[in-house]
Amino acid sequence: MASRLLVRGGQVYDHDGDVHKPKAADILIADGDIVAVGENLDAGGADIIDACKKLVMPGMINAHYHSHDTLCKGMFEELPLEMWLLYVLPMGANRSREELRARTLVGALESIRCGITCVQDMLGLIPLTDDNIDVVIDAYREAGLRVVFSPMLWDLPATAMVRHQDSLPADVREMLGTQTRPIREQLDYMAHQFRRRPAGGTLHWAVAPFSPQRCSPKMLQGCAELAEAHDLAVYTHVYETRNQVVIARELYAGHGGSLIGYLGDNGLLNGRLNIVHSVWITRAEMEQMAAADAGIVLNHMSNFKLKSGIAPVADLRAAGVRLGLGCDNCSGSDVQSVFQAMKLFCLIAAVSDPEPGEPMAHEALRCATLGNARGAGLAGRLGAIKPGHKADLVLIDLDDVAYLPFNSAARQIVYTEAGRGVASVIIDGKVVMHDRKVTTIDEEALRREVDGLMRHFLADYEAVVSSRARALPYMREAHRKVWAANVGGLDRFIPRTR
DSSP: OOSEEEEEEEEEOOTTSOSSSOOEEEEEEETTEEEEEESSOOOTTOEEEEOTTEEEEEOEEEEEEOGGGGGGTTOOOSOOHHHHHHHHHHHTSSOOHHHHHHHHHHHHHHHHHTTEEEEEEOOOOSSOOHHHHHHHHHHHHHHTOEEEEOOEEOSSOGGGGSTTGGGSOHHHHHHHOOOOOOHHHHHHHHHHHHHHSOOBTTEEEOBEESOGGGSOHHHHHHHHHHHHHHTOOEEEEESOSHHHHHHHHHHOGGGTTOHHHHHHHTTOOSTTEEEEEOTTOOHHHHHHHHHTTOEEEEOHHHHHHTTOOOOOHHHHHHHTOEEEEOOOOTTTTSOOOHHHHHHHHHHHHHTTOSSOOOOOHHHHHHIIIIIHHHHTTOTTTSSSOSTTSBOOEEEEETTSGGGSSOOOHHHHHHHTOOSTTEEEEEETTEEEEETTEESSSOHHHHHHHHHHHHHHHHHHHHHHHHHHTTTHHHHHHHHHHHHHSOOTTOOOSOOOOO
16 A cells, blocks of 8 residues: 555535535545645545545544453343443453454454544453553554553442442452552553553553542542643543432532532543543533533443433533543444444434424534544544545445435434445555455454354353342342432433323
8 A cells, every 4th residue: 555545536524514515526645644635636646546426524433432342242231330340340351362352353343344433442451461452552553443542540449330339248349349459550550551652653542540439539630640741631431320420429528429520629620531421410510511621422322221311412512511422332332333323412412402403413423523533632633534634534335325315414424324335444544444345354364263262251251140140139229229319300311101
């Protein structure tokens, strides 16, 4: 592949132009960057991709993803988050190097096929070692997928995520996880990784405290300092479930009964911060976030499947909070499709207000590209097809029936595209999929490898399921106590007819 590439004659999606009928143009790429967009550009010896009858859009960014449970796809249903953690946490830890590589490639393959050119991998990597980090980063580079890599940091045990944990028997608490981790050692280790594997090409870094309730004040302060020192974005899980509201009200009274207050009191409430989920956030907390230019990454698919609730999209937009979109775990949503994330974003906003509103498809596309780039600290580098931006592009086949007839690029990408129309994908100026064939991964070899790994993986999974049977009655009781608690009338579920 030459260092220069010309994408010839596609209809080029421009966020600031006609989002319904984009104009045809050429895109000249050199050394991974877009250098020109216009008509009849001189190829100058560049390789040429014919984009006639193609819609060329910016590569989509998945702003929340965990590659550690890729092999758990399709294993869970009808479990609230806190019970789901009983199963998924152990299945992602202490796995072989072969499994780490394979699961990373499986997620990368699905992402590329769905037009995702960059993922923010908030990876629960246990143990957190140089060898394991190298396996994951090298797998991403092998696939050609851009990654904002952010191994999760925490110093408090997983039991901190469950209100009324004291009512659980000792062995059930052990199943959730009672381990603690040293603060300074983790922070110094991540600073070492930023130097050892410096950002460049398709590798970027971010800082990822697991969640406020799993991080002491010193850990949060250390993460804030680490992000500031290395000019990095921060991602953390906040207000995913009602359980977390109860924890905030009852255990964080010194911070106004607010996880946002807790983050702010420890130096994290600023433009670097992205809180993931925010289903149970209050309007006052939204306004705090907006004032601080902090962002929220919505993950409707996993919030629905894990019974977490419905994020208040209309209120978030009205409060002016910076928004992004994610797909979350493979076992929590079962698909890495930003198309689905964008459609749900629009549909939830639509049923939040009975009055006619502004069209939202183009806004969803901005969230999935420019918004997610801004959240990662990559504004001006990703998310648009403009000179100076990285050449991360998706070519959509306009001969697909989803575009018959072709009336609006924005609306049909968001409302009708399911990933079937993704024909070619370019990342960092390199063609990683051409005419629906991924060029960087031997899919058949990967299938055989995964088939071999799954025999051992499934045996481990069955052992975990069997061992967790005793925990479920206790977890259900803790869950019911959470739902009996008063959270000031805050509700994020569809009311049932009584």
